[in-house]
Amino acid sequence: MxxxxxxxxxxxxxxxxxxxxxxxxxxxxxxxxxxxLPRPCRAVLHGHRTPADVYLLAQQVAEVLVGRRAPEALRDRVTVQVREELRRLRGAVPCRLAPRLVRVFHQPSGDSVEASAVIGCGMRSRAFAFRAHREEGRWVCTSLETDGLRR
Incomplete structure (x- = not known):
């Protein structure tokens, strides 16, 4: 009808x-x-994204931990102590594919930054943290800690 x-x-x-x-x-x-009305958390989250150069440094460190990059390639981006630690840990994260950073968190503190990253490799995830200091316009990693990787 x-x-x-x-x-x-x-x-x-x-x-x-x-x-x-x-x-x-x-x-x-x-x-x-x-x-x-403005959201009350808007001011807290302003600028919460990890800077691109800090994210890139985290990606490069992850590539060393997986074994896809030589620690010597980061000689301008890490201190001697961190480079020796990366040599010891190179390839400690078993991953067939290129490492994928699932998350990168950062916390600025003065002229340095503390960051942590999660590497996704298949069904497992590994984490590491580092402290970087600004030198000559780039971030230089001054300390590195991992989630208990042994080599």
Whole structure:
């Protein structure tokens, strides 16, 4: 049974062919008087993304831990102590594929930054943390800790 109207035709019996019956329900999201209040956590999260050069340093360290990069390739980005630690830990994370950083967290403290990263390798995840200091426009890793990797 179809109802015909000069406005439109509709085969649904509930419609009756009248558009006046099909108006959107007034909800708080649709009412123009609704004021949008700022979220209270907006100031806390401002600038929460890890800087690209810190993320890149974390990716390079992860590549050394997996065995895809030589520690000597990071000679300008790590101190001698960290480079020796990376030599000892090179290839300690068994991963067939290139390492994928699942998460990188950072906490700035003055002219240095503390960061931690999670490496996703198949069904396992490994973590490491490092402290970096700004020298000549780049981050230099000054200390490194892992989640108990042994080599």
């Amino acid at each position: 179809s109802h015909t109207s000069p406005l439109h035709s509709c085969p649904r019996p509930a419609c009756g062919g009248h558009t006046a019956l099909h108006r959107p329900v007034a909800t708080p999201a649709r009412t123009p008087e609704r004021r949008v």
